[in-house]
Amino acid sequence: xxxxxxxxxxxxxxxxxxxxxxxxxxxxxxxxxxxxxxxxxxxxxxxxxxxxxxxxxxxxxxxxxxxxxxxxxxxxxxxxxxxxxxxxxxxxxxxxxxxxxxxxxxxxxxxxxxxxxxxxxxxxxxxxxxxxxxxxxxxxxxxxxxxxxxxxxxxxxxxxxxxxxxxxxxxxxxxxxxxxxxxxxxxxxxxxxxxxxxxxxxxxxxxxxxxxxxxxxxxxxxxxxxxxxxxxxxxxxxxxxxxxxxxxxxxxxxxxxxxxxxxxxxxxxxxxxxxxxxxxxxxxxxxxxxxxxxxxxxxxxxxxxxxxxxxxxxxxxxxxxxxxxxxxxxxxxxxxxxxxxxxxxxxxxxxxxxxxxxxxxxxxxxxxxxxxxxxxxxxxxxxxxxxxxxxxxxxxxxxxxxxxxxxxxxxxxxxxxxxxxxxx
Amino acid sequence: xxxxxxxxxxxxxxxxxxxxxxxxxxxxxxxxxxxxxxxxxxxxxxxxxxxxxxxxxxxxxxxxxxxxxxxxxxxxxxxxxxxxxxxxxxxxxxxxxxxxxxxxxxxxxxxxxxxxxxxxxxxxxxxxxxxxxxxxxxxxxxxxxxxxxxxxxxxxxxxxxxxxxxxxxxxxxxxxxxxxxxxxxxxxxxxxxxxxxxxxxxxxxxxxxxxxxxxxxxxxxxxxxxxxxxxxxxxxxxxxxxxxxxxxxxxxxxxxxxxxxxxxxxxxxxxxxxxxxxxxxxxxxxxxxxxxxxxxxxxxxxxxxxxxxxxxxxxxxxxxxxxxxxxxxxxxxxxxxxxxxxxxxxxxxxxxxxxxxxxxxxxxxxxxxxxxxxxxxxxxxxxxxxxxxxxxxxxxxxxxxxxxxxxxxxxxxxxxxxxxxxxx
Numbered sequence: 071x072x073x074x075x076x077x078x079x080x081x082x083x084x085x086x087x088x089x090x091x092x093x094x095x096x097x098x099x100x101x102x103x104x105x106x107x108x109x110x111x112x113x114x115x116x117x118x119x120x121x122x123x124x125x126x127x128x129x130x131x132x133x134x135x136x137x138x139x140x141x142x143x144x145x146x147x148x149x150x151x152x153x154x155x156x157x158x159x160x161x162x163x164x165x166x167x168x169x170x171x172x173x174x175x176x177x178x179x180x181x182x183x184x185x186x187x188x189x190x191x192x193x194x195x196x197x198x199x200x201x202x203x204x205x206x207x208x209x210x211x212x213x214x215x216x217x218x219x220x221x222x223x224x225x226x227x228x229x230x231x232x233x234x235x236x237x238x239x240x241x242x243x244x245x246x247x248x249x250x251x252x253x254x255x256x257x258x259x260x261x262x263x264x265x266x267x268x269x270x271x272x273x274x275x276x277x278x279x280x281x282x283x284x285x286x287x288x289x290x291x292x293x294x295x296x297x298x299x300x301x302x303x304x305x306x307x308x309x310x311x312x313x314x315x316x317x318x319x320x321x322x323x324x325x326x327x328x329x330x331x332x333x334x335x336x337x338x339x340x341x342x343x344x345x346x347x348x349x350x351x352x353x354x355x356x357x358x359x360x361x362x363x364x365x366x367x368x369x370x371x372x373x374x375x376x377x378x379x380x381x382x383x384x385x386x387x388x389x390x391x392x393x394x395x396x397x398x399x400x401x402x403x404x405x406x407x408x409x410x411x412x413x414x415x416x417x418x419x420x421x422x423x424x425x426x427x428x429x430x431x432x433x434x435x436x437x438x439x440x441x442x443x444x445x446x447x448x449x450x451x452x453x454x455x456x457x458x459x460x461x462x463x464x465x466x467x468x469x470x471x472x473x474x475x476x477x478x479x480x481x482x483x484x485x486x487x488x489x490x491x492x493x494x
Numbered sequence: 495x496x497x498x499x500x501x502x503x504x505x506x507x508x509x510x511x512x513x514x515x516x517x518x519x520x521x522x523x524x525x526x527x528x529x530x531x532x533x534x535x536x537x538x539x540x541x542x543x544x545x546x547x548x549x550x551x552x553x554x555x556x557x558x559x560x561x562x563x564x565x566x567x568x569x570x571x572x573x574x575x576x577x578x579x580x581x582x583x584x585x586x587x588x589x590x591x592x593x594x595x596x597x598x599x600x601x602x603x604x605x606x607x608x609x610x611x612x613x614x615x616x617x618x619x620x621x622x623x624x625x626x627x628x629x630x631x632x633x634x635x636x637x638x639x640x641x642x643x644x645x646x647x648x649x650x651x652x653x654x655x656x657x658x659x660x661x662x663x664x665x666x667x668x669x670x671x672x673x674x675x676x677x678x679x680x681x682x683x684x685x686x687x688x689x690x691x692x693x694x695x696x697x698x699x700x701x702x703x704x705x706x707x708x709x710x711x712x713x714x715x716x717x718x719x720x721x722x723x724x725x726x727x728x729x730x731x732x733x734x735x736x737x738x739x740x741x742x743x744x745x746x747x748x749x750x751x752x753x754x755x756x757x758x759x760x761x762x763x764x765x766x767x768x769x770x771x772x773x774x775x776x777x778x779x780x781x782x783x784x785x786x787x788x789x790x791x792x793x794x795x796x797x798x799x800x801x802x803x804x805x806x807x808x809x810x811x812x813x814x815x816x817x818x819x820x821x822x823x824x825x826x827x828x829x830x831x832x833x834x835x836x837x838x839x840x841x842x843x844x845x846x847x848x849x850x851x852x853x854x855x856x857x858x859x860x861x862x863x864x865x866x867x868x869x870x871x872x873x874x875x876x877x878x879x880x881x882x883x884x885x886x887x888x889x890x891x892x893x894x895x896x897x898x899x900x901x902x903x904x905x906x907x908x909x910x911x912x913x914x915x916x917x918x
Contacts, residue, residue, distance in 0.1 A: 098629040101636070104568055144528055147576030147612075154568065158575055158582050188571075190614045190622055190630055197630075198614055198621030205522040206614055206621075212525070 071353070071363045072127035073120040074180060074232075074321065076333040077162070078134040079106050082371050086336050096135045096185040097192065103138060103148070107155045108373025111162070113169040116375050120367065121173045123383035124390050127229050129178035129364070130166045132221060134234065137186030141224075145216030148188045167225045176229035178259075179221050183214045183245065184235040194238045207243065214245035222254035230259040230269070236293070239264035261319075267292035269362070270316045273305035275331065277322025277363055278355035282454035284308030285317040285360060285431055292316060310434060310454070317457070320356035323366035324379055335368035340378045349386045350393075358460025360431075394422065397488035399471075408487045409472040419465040420490035423455050423473060426483040431456045435477035440468035455484075465491070495777070495787045496551035497544040498604060498656075498745065500757040501586070502558040503530050506795045510760050520559045520609040521616065527562060527572070531579045532797025535586070537593040540799050544791065545597045547807035548814050551653050553602035553788070554590045556645060558658065561610030565648075569640030572612045591649045600653035602683075603645050607638045607669065608659040618662045631667065638669035646678035654683040654693070660717070663688035685743075691716035693786070694740045697729035699755065701746030701787055702779035706878035708732030709741040709784060709855055716740060734858060734878070741881070744780035747790035748803055759792035764802045773810045774817075782884025784855075818846065821912035823895075832911045833896040843889040844914035847879050847897060850907040855880045859901035864892035879908075889915070 080087075080095050082105035087094065120128050133139050139149035141163035150160045163179065170177035183194070189210060190197045196207040221231065231251050238244030242264070251260050259268045270292040272279040288294065288309045295301035308318065322344075323333045330342035344352070356363035367383075370376050398418060401410045412418075421438060425431055437451040438461070449463045449471075471489055475482040504511075504519050506529040511518065544552050557563050563573035565587035574584045587603065594601035607618070613634060614621045620631040645655065655675050662668030666688070675684050683692045694716040696703040712718065712733045719725035732742065746768075749756045754766035768776070780787035791807075794800050822842065825834045836842075845862060849855060861875040862885070873887045873895075895913055899906040 097626045099633040101633070102569075103571070142582075144578065145526075147527070147571040147573070149571070149576075151582055152571030152573075152575055158566075187626075187630070188633075190620070190626070192626055196614070197623065197626050199623075202521045202611075202614070202616055202621050206611070209523040209525070209612075 071123070071357060071365070072125045072129065072175075072178075073123075073367045074129040074131070074364050075116060075166070075367050075369060076131050076134065077140060077369050078131060078334060079103055079136050079138050081335045081369070082106050084337065086338065093135060096187055099187045100136055100138075103152060104154055106138070106150075106153055108369070108371065111165065111373030113162070113165040114172065115380075116166070116367065116369060117169040117173045117175055119375050119380040119383045121175060122380075123365070123387040125175060125365070127176035127178055128166070128170050129180050129230060129232055130163060131180045131182065132163050133217070134180075134182040135185040135187065137182075137188040137191070139217065141220070143217055143220055145213050145220070163221070163225060177225070178228055178230035178232060179225070180232040180234060181217065181221065182234040183237060186210070194242070194244050211245040215247060215250060218245070218247045218250045219254065222251060222258075228255050228258045230261060231255065232261045233263060237263035262292055264291050264293075266290050267316055269319050270305055270308075272318040272320040272356070272361055273302045275321055275323075275326070277320050277326070277352040277365065279318050279320050279359050279361045280306050281359050282307060282452065283318055283359045283361055283456070284310045284312070284454050285315060285427070285456050286310060286312035287314045287316040288312040290314050310431070315430075318361040319364050320352075320361045321364040321366065322352060323368070324382065325368060326366075332368065333366045335370045335376070340376065343378055343382050346382065346385050346389060349382070350389060353390065354460050354462070357458055360454050360456035360458060393420070393490065393492045397422070397490055400486060400488035402486060403484050405481055406475045406478070407472055408484045409470060410487060410489055411470050412468060412489070415467050415469050417465050417491045418468055418471065418489050419463055420492050421450065421459075421461045421463060422486060422488040422490070423459040423461065423484065424457060424486040425455045426485040427457050429483050430479075432478045432480050432482045433475050434479065436473055436475045438463070439472050439474065440466045441470035442466055442468055446472075495547070495781060495789070496549045496553065496599075496602075497547075497791045498553040498555070498788050499540060499590070499791050499793060500555050500558065501564060501793050502555060502758065503527055503560050503562050505759045505793070506530050508761065510762065517559060520611055523611045524560055524562075527576060528578055530562070530574075530577055532793070532795065535589065535797030537586070537589040538596065539804075540590070540791065540793060541593040541597045541599055543799050543804040543807045545599060546804075547789070547811040549599060549789070551600035551602055552590070552594050553604050553654060553656055554587060555604045555606065556587050557641070558604075558606040559609040559611065561606075561612040561615070563641065565644070567641055567644055569637050569644070587645070587649060601649070602652055602654035602656060603649075604656040604658060605641065605645065606658040607661060610634070618666070618668050635669040639671060639674060642669070642671045642674045643678065646675060646682075652679050652682045654685060655679065656685045657687060661687035686716055688715050688717075690714050691740055693743050694729055694732070696742040696744040696780070696785055697726045699745055699747075699750070701744050701750070701776040701789065703742050703744050703783045703785045704730050705783050706731060706876065707742055707783045707785055707880070708734045708736070708878050709739060709851070709880050710734060710736035711738045711740040712736040714738050734855070739854075742785040743788050744785045745788040745790065746776065747792070748806065749792060750790070756792065757790045759794045759800070764800065767802055767806050770806065770809050770813060773806070774813060777814065778884050778886070781882055784878050784880035784882060817844070817914065817916045821846070821914055824910060824912035826910060827908050829905055830899045830902070831896055832908045833894060834911060834913055835894050836892060836913070839891050839893050841889050841915045842892055842895065842913050843887055844916050845874065845883075845885045845887060846910060846912040846914070847883040847885065847908065848881060848910040849879045850909040851881050853907050854903075856902045856904050856906045857899050858903065860897055860899045862887070863896050863898065864890045865894035866890050866892055870896075
């Protein structure tokens with residue numbers, strides 16, 4: 071689990087983007103960029119809130135669709151350098167990365183290069199025609215490559231670089247970003263362009279993926295298929311026979327409940343913070359489905375994560391700890407069966423299964439059986455396990471429980487099989 | 495006489511724009527704006543050199559064709575704020591204006607808004623199509639209006655605001671700049687758009703206008719006529735019957751001699767600095783033809799006016815003083831004849847005639863007569879006088895000399911009639 075923090079000029083415009091969504095800013099430059107003035111900016115407060123939820127990483131939109139950069143770029147003048155805020159001396163990426171390091175979260179950076187309403191870029195293409203367009207396109211591509219170099223070289227080791235909506239392909243006239251990331255951040259996840267995706271989008275912005283969900287994929291880049299429907303299905307489920315390691319991420323904004331779906335702070339959206347039980351369902355259907363959950367958080371015009379969001383994140387982290395902090399019993403094991411003896415007859419209703427994914431995903435099908443009154447009965451079954459499978463079962467009073475891998479590639483390697491009983 | 499200082503990003507690119515001229519930067523953004531790094535910037539040195547030439551005002555290109563602003567704009571991020579130079583804290587417009595005040599020159603500002611290769615503006619139009627183009631055009635127009643407001647409100651009283659290539663007309667979709675200048679700088683010359691020109695270009699970049707040259711014009715804006723040829727002729731000569739006061743300016747770059755014509759510093763252009771006698775001819779054919787001479791000066795990548803230019807300007811100022819510093823005799827007068835008695839029989843070969851232009855240009859034709867050996871003989875004649883007419887005549891040995899206005903509108907008012915003898 072991790073967070074993606076969205077922050078851009080239009081957070082400060084006081085507008086509620088009811089109908090259109092804030093993506094109107096893709097084609098309409100924010101009227102006055104000096105509105106960007108987070109007087110109480112405190113990225114420690116952001117990251118502490120993320121840590122309280124149990125997040126392991128945090129990603130920041132260094133640029134989003136306006137083209138405005140949250141760090142003082144040497145190649146993109148439309149940045150914090152242009153602001154009266156801090157007399158142009160602010161660097162939110164640096165503050166953010168420092169806060170991540172302070173709280174032990176891995177920092178990642180999100181770069182939007184597909185849209186830039188200020189420079190005039192629409193779906194990677196500089197708007198216009200003729201020689202003028204060609205030269206500004208070449209300039210824009212160099213600008214992007216320069217920004218990627220800056221992000222990769224100024225802020226230490228990054229966990230992920232996330233190109234919003236992909237980074238297209240140099241052969242299609244897009245900036246050539248992959249070699250830059252590979253050169254300067256060889257261990258950083260590259261997400262993504264038409265050459266490579268080292269993670270994949272889970273096919274929706276619901277924070278969930280359906281089951282089963284495989285971390286493997288049939289191509290090195292993530293958007294393949296003959297139709298949108300086919301592409302989305304493949305993104306959601308992956309392909310157990312795929313040759314490429316490309317785990318899913320399930321993303322959703324924390325303020326995505328009950329008729330809203332906002333990645334950026336807008337006034338009056340507190341009622342749209344997901345309730346705790348919805349967040350727990352989301353957790354089960356993402357992390358519990360072998361996917362990374364990435365939750366959108368929304369710093370406000372003060373430069374703080376709003377109190378209501380901070381509180382919900384804390385409740386969420388606490389609830390995950392309450393449910394999963396201490397298993398009744400657990401085991402590990404190589405081979406087709408992993409058995410857990412319970413100290414006494416015990417009510418159980420929740421399982422966590424994990425594979426040692428350094429060996430790949432080997433399990434293809436499994437059943438779970440419980441010994442009830444001396445007899446083994448099936449209490450669950452499934453297909454994908456991967457990094458983590460959380461499985462709710464009907465409450466049974468069991469003395470033993472065992473995982474049986476009924477179909478696999480090579481010998482299964484189960485790194486964790488834990489048994490819980492959770493009071494809802 | 496005054497100076498226009500051209501300074502922009504491409505001064506620092508080390509290129510010699512032999513074939514194309516630097517106007518290629520109109521459609522091709524300068525690759526790396528961080529090259530702008532005038533480590534020894536000294537606007538006092540610029541303005542002192544201008545003063546040594548006798549210039550009364552100085553104008554600076556706050557923006558030229560790249561769109562880059564030499565001052566820290568709040569509305570145009572592509573400015574000195576974006577630079578590593580002085581950590582983004584430089585303001586060349588402020589330095590420039592301060593130096594002008596220090597040396598007693600009137601400061602003016604030149605704003606290029608017609609081209610902006612960075613933002614994508616070509617001949618006032620934001621390149622592109624559809625809704626995207628429309629919204630960026632609206633944004634650009636607001637940006638320009640914001641820059642004009644900044645220039646008009648931050649730097650005290652300005653002598654002239656010069657819109658490069660005009661500022662078009664709001665009805666044609668251009669920014670609405672005239673009301674801003676009129677509101678904040680009511681005494682500032684507005685040059686120019688399709689609504690108003692308070693001065694006019696003299697129809698060439700030779701630093702000269704032909705004779706006669708009238709300060710009056712048939713329209714409130716300067717580019718009128720049925721053909722280019724007609725427009726240029728009207729710009730050059732003006733119209734004695736015109737209802738609008740619109741004196742000419744004759745512009746030329748100091749480095750415009752012998753096959754070059756450069757407004758910006760480029761390497762190796764010292765041989766193209768006009769020789770002194772060419773500059774004196776230019777002076778006679780501009781200032782001496784009732785026109786304001788505006789000479790282009792070229793600060794170099796150090797931020798200094800090159801030594802060779804400084805020296806030539808000093809020589810020029812000295813030579814003007816030598817020739818015109820002390821007349822043999824002079825007079826003023828209302829009415830059709832102004833006579834000057836010489837103390838003894840004296841060789842004369844040069845006249846300066848000036849009208850009191852607060853009353854407009856009233857003289858339409860005049861002759862100059864000298865009393866030689868007791869007889870009045872015509873030694874010269876002409877049409878326009880206006881602010882200043884410098885007239886060379888064949889050397890005569892005279893005891894008296896008189897100006898006879900042979901045709902005028904209302905009573906002529908001659909504010910200066912001075913007699914010289916210049917050794918060439």
